[in-house]
Amino acid sequence: xxxxxxxxxxxxxxxxxxxxxxxxxxxxxxxxxxxxxxxxxxxxxxxxxxxxxxxxxxxxxxxxxxxxxxxxxxxxxxxxxxxxxxxxxxxxxxxxxxxxxxxxxxxxxxxxxxxxxxxxxxxxxxxxxxxxxxxxxxxxxxxxxxxxxxxxxxxxxxxxxxxxxxxxxxxxxxxxxxxxxxxxxxxxxxxxxxxxxxxxxxxxxxxxxxxxxxxxxx
Numbered sequence: 001x002x003x004x005x006x007x008x009x010x011x012x013x014x015x016x017x018x019x020x021x022x023x024x025x026x027x028x029x030x031x032x033x034x035x036x037x038x039x040x041x042x043x044x045x046x047x048x049x050x051x052x053x054x055x056x057x058x059x060x061x062x063x064x065x066x067x068x069x070x071x072x073x074x075x076x077x078x079x080x081x082x083x084x085x086x087x088x089x090x091x092x093x094x095x096x097x098x099x100x101x102x103x104x105x106x107x108x109x110x111x112x113x114x115x116x117x118x119x120x121x122x123x124x125x126x127x128x129x130x131x132x133x134x135x136x137x138x139x140x141x142x143x144x145x146x147x148x149x150x151x152x153x154x155x156x157x158x159x160x161x162x163x164x165x166x167x168x169x170x171x172x173x174x175x176x177x178x179x180x181x182x183x184x185x186x187x188x189x190x191x192x193x194x195x196x197x198x199x200x201x202x203x204x205x206x207x208x209x210x211x212x213x214x215x216x217x218x
Contacts (some may be wrong), residue, residue: 107208
């Protein structure tokens with residue numbers, strides 16, 4: 001991807017400078033993909049369709065992005081940053097935070113991100129089989145979650161405040177993270193025929209809770 005224009009421009013005095021024309025075009029392309037995903041499956045989107053919706057020439061599209069997958073990858077990267085911020089960078093459970101509250105924080109943060117970026121996240125899960133960059137971002141995302149949460153849980157195990165159902169904590173976290181991601185991305189295998197997300201969220205919270213704390217007080 002060629003990207004010679006910074007999105008965030010600062011003037012010498014620190015104030016935000018007006019966006020350049022190139023900034024607007026780049027953002028228009030990203031916005032166009034977001035809009036089009038509300039109407040059309042990602043597999044059916046073409047560069048021409050995206051360019052037309054964004055109001056830029058096809059050559060302009062390729063100045064900023066190598067492909068439609070590169071646009072989706074940028075949106076996904078933004079969503080990953082949002083997830084990290086919402087989970088307080090996967091902060092450890094505080095002394096005043098119950099295990100049940102911790103489980104709600106983990107699942108609830110993911111719900112907010114997936115809801116905000118729906119149907120982008122669903123498109124990413126589909127596109128991961130066709131694009132290496134998206135697959136890497138998704139894999140890196142789950143690895144970050146696994147490493148941070150596993151470190152927190154291992155600390156609790158050492159302190160005697162957590163009793164996970166498996167000694168392989170990283171794999172346990174990975175399984176829970178993957179289940180959460182696929183569920184919230186709208187996969188019918190997890191949601192069931194009625195597509196009731198709230199029912200799934202309630203179950204996800206219990207999975208996270210009992211996987212690490214069993215039947216300890218909540």
